[in-house]
Amino acid sequence: MTLTLPDSGAQPGPDGRITAASASRNAGPILDLLRATLPAEGRMLEIASGTGQHARAFADALPGWTWQPTDVTAERFASITAWATGQDRVLSPRLLDAGQPGWAGGWGQWDAVLLVNLLHLIPEPACTAALNGIAAVLAPQGRALVYGPFLRDGLATSPGDAALDASLRAQDPAIGYKDQAWITARLEAQGCGVDWHQMPANNLAAVIFKI
Numbered sequence: 001m002t003l004t005l006p007d008s009g010a011q012p013g014p015d016g017r018i019t020a021a022s023a024s025r026n027a028g029p030i031l032d033l034l035r036a037t038l039p040a041e042g043r044m045l046e047i048a049s050g051t052g053q054h055a056r057a058f059a060d061a062l063p064g065w066t067w068q069p070t071d072v073t074a075e076r077f078a079s080i081t082a083w084a085t086g087q088d089r090v091l092s093p094r095l096l097d098a099g100q101p102g103w104a105g106g107w108g109q110w111d112a113v114l115l116v117n118l119l120h121l122i123p124e125p126a127c128t129a130a131l132n133g134i135a136a137v138l139a140p141q142g143r144a145l146v147y148g149p150f151l152r153d154g155l156a157t158s159p160g161d162a163a164l165d166a167s168l169r170a171q172d173p174a175i176g177y178k179d180q181a182w183i184t185a186r187l188e189a190q191g192c193g194v195d196w197h198q199m200p201a202n203n204l205a206a207v208i209f210k211i
């Protein structure tokens with residue numbers, strides 16, 4: 001089903017690029033955390049790349065990194081490709097359904113994985129599949145960064161978050177914000193540790209590593 005989200009109205013420009021306000025807002029804080037977390041070079045698998053803004057901005061800012069954008073739907077590829085124009089280290093987008101159990105088979109190992117603003121939009125079993133897959137594709141010394149809005153002790157942390165969570169659940173009772181502790185438990189079950197970082201606008205980022 002197609003969800004109605006705060007950025008749903010964003011339209012492509014003449015060259016196919018879509019600019020999502022949320023991606024523009026959170027790019028700086030996420031980049032700061034990537035810079036603090038990642039080594040100088042490596043291969044990044046980005047899940048749920050969306051518009052492709054982050055792939056371009058982060059590849060430009062992290063010159064030792066090659067970026068593999070992906071999304072569940074090829075409808076995103078025109079915008080991802082348009083954003084990537086002129087940046088050879090952003091590879092052609094590939095299809096990846098992170099909610100499909102076992103998706104990691106065939107994806108090999110990655111120095112880093114990035115997932116921004118997806119987990120609240122998919123049901124718990126799909127979320128578990130996404131996290132299990134991230135744990136499976138992460139190289140032994142690798143780092144994954146999962147960013148988004150989460151519940152803390154079962155509660156939303158602002159009226160705006162409570163409203164968005166309620167709106168998502170009204171559209172599909174199976175989706176909505178996941179609890180921070182639930183995410184940590186899923187990752188620990190896969191042999192991973194998590195460092196949580198407070199981000200602007202009540203969001204959190206989980207930096208995930210193999211134990």
Ligand SMILES: C[S@@+](CC[C@H](N)C(=O)[O-])C[C@H]1O[C@@H](n2cnc3c(N)ncnc32)[C@H](O)[C@@H]1O
Nearest residue numbers: 023048049050071072096097098099116117118
């Ligand atoms: C809210 S957008 C976030 C996009 C981008 N990460 C950002 O922060 O701007 C969610 C994206 O997740 C993609 N998506 C939805 N379900 C997915 C799944 N099961 N696996 C991978 N991507 C998925 C959508 O197509 C959409 O591009």
